[in-house]
Amino acid sequence: MSTQLVTEAVRARRRSAAARAVASIGPLTMLAGVVWAFLQPYRLTLLHPHGEGFWWLVVEPPLLVIGVGVVFALFVAPGLIEDLEE
Amino acid sequence: MLPPAEHVHWLFATGFLLLGLCLLARAIVGDELWGRRAWRRYAWPALLFALGLFMWPVMVFFTNSTMHMLAHGIWAQALMVAGAAELGLVRGKLHNPAWRFATPFALAVSGAALLVHEQSGWLFSRAAFLHHALGWTALVGALFPLMAAIRPRSRVWSSGFALVMVVVAVMLYSDRDVAPVFGHLSPLAGEQHR
Numbered sequence: 001m002s003t004q005l006v007t008e009a010v011r012a013r014r015r016s017a018a019a020r021a022v023a024s025i026g027p028l029t030m031l032a033g034v035v036w037a038f039l040q041p042y043r044l045t046l047l048h049p050h051g052e053g054f055w056w057l058v059v060e061p062p063l064l065v066i067g068v069g070v071v072f073a074l075f076v077a078p079g080l081i082e083d084l085e086e
Numbered sequence: 087m088l089p090p091a092e093h094v095h096w097l098f099a100t101g102f103l104l105l106g107l108c109l110l111a112r113a114i115v116g117d118e119l120w121g122r123r124a125w126r127r128y129a130w131p132a133l134l135f136a137l138g139l140f141m142w143p144v145m146v147f148f149t150n151s152t153m154h155m156l157a158h159g160i161w162a163q164a165l166m167v168a169g170a171a172e173l174g175l176v177r178g179k180l181h182n183p184a185w186r187f188a189t190p191f192a193l194a195v196s197g198a199a200l201l202v203h204e205q206s207g208w209l210f211s212r213a214a215f216l217h218h219a220l221g222w223t224a225l226v227g228a229l230f231p232l233m234a235a236i237r238p239r240s241r242v243w244s245s246g247f248a249l250v251m252v253v254v255a256v257m258l259y260s261d262r263d264v265a266p267v268f269g270h271l272s273p274l275a276g277e278q279h280r
Contacts, residue, residue: 021114025107055089061259064100072107076126080115083122 019084026073033065088147092263098137099258105133106251113244127176135169138162157203161196168192186235190228193250197224209270212262220257223250
């Protein structure tokens, strides 16, 4: 096998490892938010909304973490993976 | 209508988490590929600048003490300077690579501001503990963007910078207004809620 082919294969492997890493960031973040919600369900005021004020209903940390994961997975990761595969 | 202080911390945590994830992705794929699409080049500096902008209402409305007000104001300015310097570099308006030191400078200033405006000891309450921990994390963590500015191609320093932002986000999410830390809560802190 020529040196050029080996170098290309190494580069392709690196690119696919980077693509996998980028693709996993969003789902891992979402998973962290879900695990947190199970560990501290009282942080989710949507589960018991009666008597809660505006800010307690709007700012729910586990949902915010899941939201960040969703934003990353939908808007950042796809373009990066596409560019990596080019 | 003002949000409780802990909610403000959680909202900032969300911004820092998104910033950290973007920086982590940039560290993984490399600066060149990250910058292939124009919006991505501007994304994290703009987010940093926006976090600085949002610090101004915090300065105006959360005036527990003069020290708080000054610390939040300095913090807002430092974040905006760092964001603006990075935006200027990306846009090509700034050419001197020394502008890359604005980010570690901002992080160090943020750390100092956190440490200065926390007047209580480490174990006074969870908020006090986290402000000390955040301050030292930001101060020591400034080493990562500093080294990344000196060695821009090193993935170790850029990944480290990203992880510092994620750790800052985790600490901000852990903040509560009045809660114990490791079983300690000063009676002067007030009555624990939730």
